[in-house]
Amino acid sequence: MAFPTETVYGLGANALDEEAARKTYAAKGRPSDNPLIVHIAEYEDLKQIAVDIPASAKVLAGRFWPGPLTMVFKKDAKVPYGTTGGLDTVAVRMPSDLVARELILASGGFVSAPSANTSGRPSPTRAEHVEEDLSGKIDMILDGGSVEIGLESTVLDMTVDPPVILRPGAVTVGMLEKVIGMVGIDETVLGAENGKVPKAPGMKYRHYAPNAKLTIVEGNIREEVLAIRQLVYDAVNHGKKAGIIATGETLHYYSNGVIKVVGSREDERTIAKNLFAVLREFDGEGVDEIYSESFAMRGIGNAIMNRLDKAAGHLRLPAAEIVRRQKYRRIVFVSQSDTCRGPMAAAILRQKRFRQEYVIDSRGMVVLFPEPVNPKAEAVMRSNGMTLGGYTSIPFSETEIADDILVLTMDEAQKHKVFAEYEEAVSIYTLNEFVGEDEPLLNPYGMPLNIYGLCYENISMLMDKLTKKLNSYTEGEG
Ligand code: TXA
């Protein structure tokens, strides 16, 4: 039967019965060389199933048992090879969850329990997850609600000196070292493809994987957000549905895609707790690709990144590379009053297809208070199937000056004015200059409607050229 523990739900059976182990593997669809953890409820019981127990084990048990720490020892003959996947060692843990403890005591003291998921899927952190995977294949699920930690226990190999972490968990290397001094970390725990076989047999399989292709995007948090936005934009442009694993702190930077908050960067335990549930949820969303932010490799962050890395099949992308391709992220059209040519250019450009996402705006150099757009400009836009809506003019300000903002002015006059007023101004061009047209843009102010029509044609041609130029920055990439 499945039961809750403080880490994840386990699939419990009699650890001293070979046949029980066989049934456990069958229900999970798990390769039988992957050993099970034996769960106990009393420290004294350890001596019945393990031999050569080093003194440090008692110290660690005193500090971390009951709790999310599994220790590996030489096994006693009593433990069948079925339970240990053919190994001469046995992994032992004493869970703190009270339901788990009662179950172990009621069933004789030795309960083998792998995570109660189908092999390869994210571990279950709620009874519903167990039901999804194992319904019909097991006899019972004890529903204890949501688990407390959400990632499986730390596995520590006590058969070597110093002990070595085979699987990172909520009991971190720092916490262990405080108690027993130096502790090693198995090289394969965080390294991707270095050709080494992990010592914990279960760590070599692709794990925790959602149906969609998952990619971890790595960089500083600003780069990660920008890169994920770009990747999702690309996915959507290619007719795909993309998901984002975001945090409370970054949520509001995303707009496209299926966005899920995994937790808060302020308290990474929240991320550990929700990670598997979020990976499962994506399966119900029918997304083709998932992009995840990455997390600092300290404390429980090691365990989070270890699980995420496995779920992604080690697929990681450097955010900086993607961000570097984006010369500009925002385009601002600047006219005198922001009531005619600027808003027209912005509206026309927004209809174009780009290889990256641009924020497109217009601003005026002389705007004392918000003014509605010129009615002739609106009339021309409408005859071309567009509208400037209820737009009202906005003054140019220093928020429009930045390395990644392209400022395009309608005439030379505004360009000079921007340069004169803002010392730091860099990417400022007249529209025709930027796209390589000799003729300056027509100014229809005070002219009859047909001249506004000509101006529309003029802007339209310039926007075609501008689109080509912007798209050329990312040509041949992505
Ligand atoms: O938090 C947990 O540990 C959960 C709950 C249910 O207690 N259990 C769990 O079990 O995660 P499982 O079977 O999904 O993962 C056990 C891990 C695997 O990576 C396995 O290879 C490793 O522990 N392991 C078990 N016995 C081992 C041994 N004798 N030597 C080395 N690694 C071992």
Ligand code: MG
């Ligand atoms: Mg497991």
